Amino acid sequence: MQVPATLLVALLLLIAAFALGSLVTGASYLEATLPGGLPLGNALTAIGLCAIAGSAVALSARGTVLRMFSVASLVGAAAWLPVSIALAGNLNLNFSGGRGVAWATFTLAVLAAVLGVLVWALAAALLARHRRSGTA
Numbered sequence: 627m628q629v630p631a632t633l634l635v636a637l638l639l640l641i642a643a644f645a646l647g648s649l650v651t652g653a654s655y656l657e658a659t660l661p662g663g664l665p666l667g668n669a670l671t672a673i674g675l676c677a678i679a680g681s682a683v684a685l686s687a688r689g690t691v692l693r694m695f696s697v698a699s700l701v702g703a704a705a706w707l708p709v710s711i712a713l714a715g716n717l718n719l720n721f722s723g724g725r726g727v728a729w730a731t732f733t734l735a736v737l738a739a740v741l742g743v744l745v746w747a748l749a750a751a752l753l754a755r756h757r758r759s760g761t762a
Contacts, residue, residue, distance in 0.1 A: 631684050638681040645674025664717045668707060675703035678740040685747035692743070692750055699739040706736050 648656060648670055656667030679700035686693040713729045714721050721729055 634684045635681045638677040638684065642674045642677040642681070645670045645677065649674075662717075665719075668710070668717070668719055672703070672707040675706055675736060675740055676700065678744050679703040682740070682743040682747040685744075685751045687750075687754075692746060696743050696747060699736075699743040702736045703740050706733065 658666040682696040683700055686696045710719050713725045
């Protein structure tokens, strides 16, 4: 059974909104530790980034430049947690020295990519819907 793209996009954006809301409010459950020692907040951040990027992939048409950038942003979002752990040298993402600056730069680049591609994908989807309706 295939999930309709609009339902998938809505679900992914709901997941991203939950992750963002949790992070912005500083929810106490973010400090919970998952099996293996990873804090839930770090996992939820990675899931939120991937959900945003996945929404752009679901909205973009196959074979387009938008799809290529959407997939690239999803790869970047999926790499965020492993790269963060490698830069920090620990699961809690506690940084020392210049690695914190490198991590902040990488994080901002991933965030800008996923948000930029999502806006692009939403605009393209709205334009395509407008053209299909015959009012263009």
